[in-house]
Amino acid sequence: MKTETKLKRAREKRNALVLAEADLKQKEHEAALKARNAELADLNEAIQSKLERYADLRTRFLELLDQSEQVVARDLAPSWLAVHTKAAKAQESLRAFCRRHGLPEPRFPNGFRELEQAAPWLPLPVSETINPNTGELLRKAHPGYNQFTDALATTWRDSAIVEVL
Amino acid sequence: MAKTQEEIAKEIAELDKEIAQLEQDKRVEELAALVKPLAEVQNGVVEVFKPFQKACGDLRSIWKEIESILSESEAIIMEAEKAREQARAYPEEAPTELRCMQVPVSLLTLFPHFDGIAPVAYMRRVMVLTGRGEGLKICGRRYIISQLRQGHIKGLTPDEKRALAL
Numbered sequence: 001m002k003t004e005t006k007l008k009r010a011r012e013k014r015n016a017l018v019l020a021e022a023d024l025k026q027k028e029h030e031a032a033l034k035a036r037n038a039e040l041a042d043l044n045e046a047i048q049s050k051l052e053r054y055a056d057l058r059t060r061f062l063e064l065l066d067q068s069e070q071v072v073a074r075d076l077a078p079s080w081l082a083v084h085t086k087a088a089k090a091q092e093s094l095r096a097f098c099r100r101h102g103l104p105e106p107r108f109p110n111g112f113r114e115l116e117q118a119a120p121w122l123p124l125p126v127s128e129t130i131n132p133n134t135g136e137l138l139r140k141a142h143p144g145y146n147q148f149t150d151a152l153a154t155t156w157r158d159s160a161i162v163e164v165l
Numbered sequence: 166m167a168k169t170q171e172e173i174a175k176e177i178a179e180l181d182k183e184i185a186q187l188e189q190d191k192r193v194e195e196l197a198a199l200v201k202p203l204a205e206v207q208n209g210v211v212e213v214f215k216p217f218q219k220a221c222g223d224l225r226s227i228w229k230e231i232e233s234i235l236s237e238s239e240a241i242i243m244e245a246e247k248a249r250e251q252a253r254a255y256p257e258e259a260p261t262e263l264r265c266m267q268v269p270v271s272l273l274t275l276f277p278h279f280d281g282i283a284p285v286a287y288m289r290r291v292m293v294l295t296g297r298g299e300g301l302k303i304c305g306r307r308y309i310i311s312q313l314r315q316g317h318i319k320g321l322t323p324d325e326k327r328a329l330a331l
Contacts, residue, residue: 054245061272071224071227072220072312093203142211155217156306
């Protein structure tokens with residue numbers, strides 16, 4: 001075979017291979033693009049459903065903030081006012097009783113030890129709570145006799161308050 | 166038949182015992198009567214405390230749900246931000262809505278303002294809010310107290326505020 005013919009065939013073969021390579025690259029690119037598109041479509045779908053969930057959460061969140069304010073204004077504040085008023089009267093009654101009977105003065109919220117020793121028969125507004133962190137039994141004045149923030153904190157922390165009267 | 170001296174002594178001893186017991190019972194009765202009004206007043210405090218305790222329980226439930234909503238919403242915001250960044254990396258192929266998506270603002274911005282201070286900054290300052298991202302925590306109790314102190318809870322009269330020591 002002549003060299004020229006060989007050269008022609010080699011060039012033709014090379015051209016075919018270049019075309020085949022380009023075709024393959026194109027197919028690979030298309031496949032990658034398809035995969036990416038599918039991935040992004042999935043991502044889009046997933047995020048859209050998350051955003052819908054977010055919108056629901058936002059609605060619920062606003063409802064809860066509103067409920068929180070309502071509970072405070074309608075239940076928490078008035079009920080505390082009732083507790084505060086009664087506790088003030090009860091403290092005064094106990095102090096007057098102790099003065100009348102020559103007993104040591106009760107010191108709210110924790111100073112009952114002296115009084116308990118002097119008059120174990122006296123009903124005292126003492127409550128017992130369990131510290132959830134240490135399991136320790138705490139004996140002190142019923143939270144109703146405390147300041148608002150302390151009463152709220154105690155009640156918030158301890159679901160069960162045991163009254164000892 | 167006349168009682169012997171021994172029998173009489175025994176009877177006296179029994180009567181002394183009975184009298185001592187009756188005196189003891191009388192003291193207990195007197196003490197019970199003495200402290201009854203006091204116990205009633207104290208029981209009154211315990212009784213009126215129950216509605217307050219219930220209101221606290223209701224608030225705690227509300228704030229537990231708020232805490233869980235905030236955690237979930239923060240996670241969604243982070244996911245949305247990641248998705249948007251991913252979509253920007255492929256501007257040709259990415260769906261337009263994903264590419265142009267506005268990452269939703271945090272739910273924390275929906276809290277009421279505190280005297281003109283940005284709510285998030287304020288809540289961090291008063292420790293209502295701690296942590297970030299998935300570790301975000303909000304303390305409902307502190308929030309309620311600060312709301313009351315700031316006068317943002319409506320419906321309290323000046324007398325009630327004084328009673329609450331605010």
